[in-house]
Amino acid sequence: MAKELFWKDMMVICPHCGSAGTVHFDREKNIALFQCDSCYAKQETVSCGVDNVEINAQCTLTGRFFRNIIPKHKVHGQKVKVKCPYCGELIAGDVVKDMNEQKIIFQNVRNAEDPYFHYPLYFQAQYRGKVIWALNREHLQYLITYLSADIRTASEALEYQFSKLPTFMKTAKNRDGIVKLLMKLQEK
Numbered sequence: 001m002a003k004e005l006f007w008k009d010m011m012v013i014c015p016h017c018g019s020a021g022t023v024h025f026d027r028e029k030n031i032a033l034f035q036c037d038s039c040y041a042k043q044e045t046v047s048c049g050v051d052n053v054e055i056n057a058q059c060t061l062t063g064r065f066f067r068n069i070i071p072k073h074k075v076h077g078q079k080v081k082v083k084c085p086y087c088g089e090l091i092a093g094d095v096v097k098d099m100n101e102q103k104i105i106f107q108n109v110r111n112a113e114d115p116y117f118h119y120p121l122y123f124q125a126q127y128r129g130k131v132i133w134a135l136n137r138e139h140l141q142y143l144i145t146y147l148s149a150d151i152r153t154a155s156e157a158l159e160y161q162f163s164k165l166p167t168f169m170k171t172a173k174n175r176d177g178i179v180k181l182l183m184k185l186q187e188k
């Protein structure tokens with residue numbers, strides 16, 4: 001399966017009725033569409049992707065490093081003030097680079113939500129205090145296959161996917177437990 005396929009349609013929880021809905025990204029029109037399969041709610045938005053920049057900063061109070069993503073139009077020059085997530089102080093951060101869309105998507109789905117409407121992903125569960133998630137049914141199946149497989153014999157596409165998974169999901173001691181949880185999600 002091509003790796004882009006997963007991002008085409010994401011299953012999310014409909015904010016109106018709590019059932020499963022779909023977020024579809026239309027690359028040509030650069031819009032995202034949400035549609036609920038149960039209550040037929042619909043929503044449309046322009047893509048958040050390409051007009052953001054990534055900021056790297058170090059808090060002057062706590063010394064901690066953090067990254068932030070902000071809209072491009074808020075940035076003029078190479079420095080910009082961003083809020084420290086640890087203490088709330090405004091810190092001058094460095095503009096690292098323009099974000100590509102794929103990266104934005106990954107940042108958002110790490111929080112188990114779709115990147116366009118920020119609705120919670122339909123397939124998600126807690127494992128030892130961490131959220132595990134799948135974008136849609138195909139992705140769920142893919143993860144199960146991957147995490148059950150021997151990494152050394154995995155195909156290139158699988159390896160790509162694997163490299164994007166949070167480390168705790170890849171850890172050998174967690175894999176069995178996570179696969180079981182993913183299989184439970186499949187019954188949804």
Ligand SMILES: [Zn+2]
Nearest residue numbers: 014017036039
């Ligand atoms: Zn609905």
Ligand SMILES: [Zn+2]
Nearest residue numbers: 059062084087
């Ligand atoms: Zn701080």
